[in-house]
Amino acid sequence: MWTNRLYSLSLTVIGAILLSPLSGAGQQKVQHHIKTVFIILMENQNWAAIKGNPQAPYINNTLLPKGSHAELYFNPTLNHPSLPNYLWLEAGTNFGIHDDNPPSVNHQSTTEHLVTLLKNANVTWKAYAENIDGVTCPLTDNYPYAVKHNPFVYFDDVTDNLNPNSAYCIQHVRPFSELSTDLQNGTVASYNFIIPNLCDDMHDLCQPTQMQIKQGDDWLSQQVPAILHSHAYHQGGALFVTWDEAEIGDGPIGMIVLSPFAKGNGYQNFVYYEHGSTLRTMEEIFGVNPLLGDAAGQSDLRDLFAVFP
Numbered sequence: 001m002w003t004n005r006l007y008s009l010s011l012t013v014i015g016a017i018l019l020s021p022l023s024g025a026g027q028q029k030v031q032h033h034i035k036t037v038f039i040i041l042m043e044n045q046n047w048a049a050i051k052g053n054p055q056a057p058y059i060n061n062t063l064l065p066k067g068s069h070a071e072l073y074f075n076p077t078l079n080h081p082s083l084p085n086y087l088w089l090e091a092g093t094n095f096g097i098h099d100d101n102p103p104s105v106n107h108q109s110t111t112e113h114l115v116t117l118l119k120n121a122n123v124t125w126k127a128y129a130e131n132i133d134g135v136t137c138p139l140t141d142n143y144p145y146a147v148k149h150n151p152f153v154y155f156d157d158v159t160d161n162l163n164p165n166s167a168y169c170i171q172h173v174r175p176f177s178e179l180s181t182d183l184q185n186g187t188v189a190s191y192n193f194i195i196p197n198l199c200d201d202m203h204d205l206c207q208p209t210q211m212q213i214k215q216g217d218d219w220l221s222q223q224v225p226a227i228l229h230s231h232a233y234h235q236g237g238a239l240f241v242t243w244d245e246a247e248i249g250d251g252p253i254g255m256i257v258l259s260p261f262a263k264g265n266g267y268q269n270f271v272y273y274e275h276g277s278t279l280r281t282m283e284e285i286f287g288v289n290p291l292l293g294d295a296a297g298q299s300d301l302r303d304l305f306a307v308f309p
Contacts, residue, residue: 032309033261034285035236038227039278040194041089041149042216042243043082043203047071047252055214058221059256063241067258068267068304074251075244076274076294085244086151088275090114092293100148103139109156114279115172115191116157117288124189127152130176130197137169144197144204149244152193183230190286194223202243234260238285238305242278261307269303277301285309 050056051064075085076094083106084094091113097106115125131145132138137159141147152158152173160166176195182188199206202216209215220241227239238259246253255273258264276294281301283291290296302308 032285032287033236033307034238034259034305034309036188036190036192036232037238037240037282037285038188038192038194038233039240039242039282040196040220040224041086041201042196042241042254043149043198043201044245044247045202045213045216045243045253046246046248047073047243047254049247050213050254053213055211056217058217058224059241059254063220063224063256063258065266067256067264068262068269069257070252070255070273070301070304071268071270072252073242073255073273073277075246075253076276077250079250079275080245081148082146082244083148083151083154085275086149087154088294089279090151090155092276092279092291092295102141102147103154103159103162107154107156107159107162111155111157112290112292113155114282114288114292115152116155117283117292118191118286121286121288123191123286123288125172125191125193126182126189127173127193127195128176128179129173129195130200132173132175134175134178135170136164137166138173139164144199144206146198146203149195149201180226183226183232186231188230188232191282228258236260238262240278240301255301255304257301257304259305261305263304263306267304271299271303273301274298281309 050059076088079085079094081100083100084097087094095108118125129145129150131142139153139162159169196219198204199215200219202212205212206215227233241256243253276298277300280291280295280298283295284300
């Protein structure tokens with residue numbers, strides 16, 4: 001009888017070991033459906049100015065019917081102008097910054113931010129920015145490129161302490177023109193942050209339209225299909241299209257999600273979200289921790305998905 005009990009106990013222990021969840025990055029890669037993220041940051045528009053606007057036919061007639069979206073997504077309270085919101089999406093805080101000064105003024109020494117958590121977990125990342133040369137770390141404005149819209153170059157561990165020749169920065173912050181090739185070759189990173197220029201992100205009035213919302217909508221209609229048709233998207237991808245801040249007040253601003261795993265078909269919810277929600281969502285998708293800053297206190301975006309993460 002004792003032998004039988006010992007045998008049963010051994011089977012129980014072995015079974016528990018076999019069934020116990022694995023820890024670390026390997027667990028996330030095995031269990032998580034979403035493997036590749038694309039996030040596009042548009043600029044300075046309230047959701048009321050976008051939804052139903054005939055100047056945004058691609059957003060309203062293609063993206064919204066195909067995807068899921070939030071009706072109550074806000075920038076953090078009184079978090080203006082642009083830079084504090086980009087920092088919040090990367091680190092869950094604005095570090096007390098309420099201006100758009102360049103990295104030479106506003107650089108941060110902390111390593112507690114998203115892409116460093118990803119690097120430490122062996123999760124690849126890349127930023128694609130319009131109008132950068134790809135041979136230097138883009139630490140200053142070069143119109144229509146705005147450094148305030150590139151949060152990664154505000155962190156010393158990305159730029160090797162503001163070094164324009166930083167190999168790590170140059171490797172990870174690439175010209176937007178390379179995205180199409182990477183999509184075709186299947187070489188996009190796991191986390192891809194897309195930075196349109198000041199004409200294409202709805203920020204400035206530019207030729208030929210002189211209409212900010214139409215400019216941005218036209219750009220999305222030209223660039224998003226390549227993402228949605230890519231192997232990376234169809235095999236576990238998710239595209240997030242959002243805005244950095246409201247033009248009036250704190251929002252709501254837009255948050256649109258497209259993914260094979262999104263609820264889609266025009267699904268909308270009325271859950272309260274802020275940028276910390278997006279950051280928390282990214283951390284949960286890639287299984288990195290700790291939850292950074294405000295991400296710990298916000299709801300994630302899982303309700304926009306049928307399967308998450």
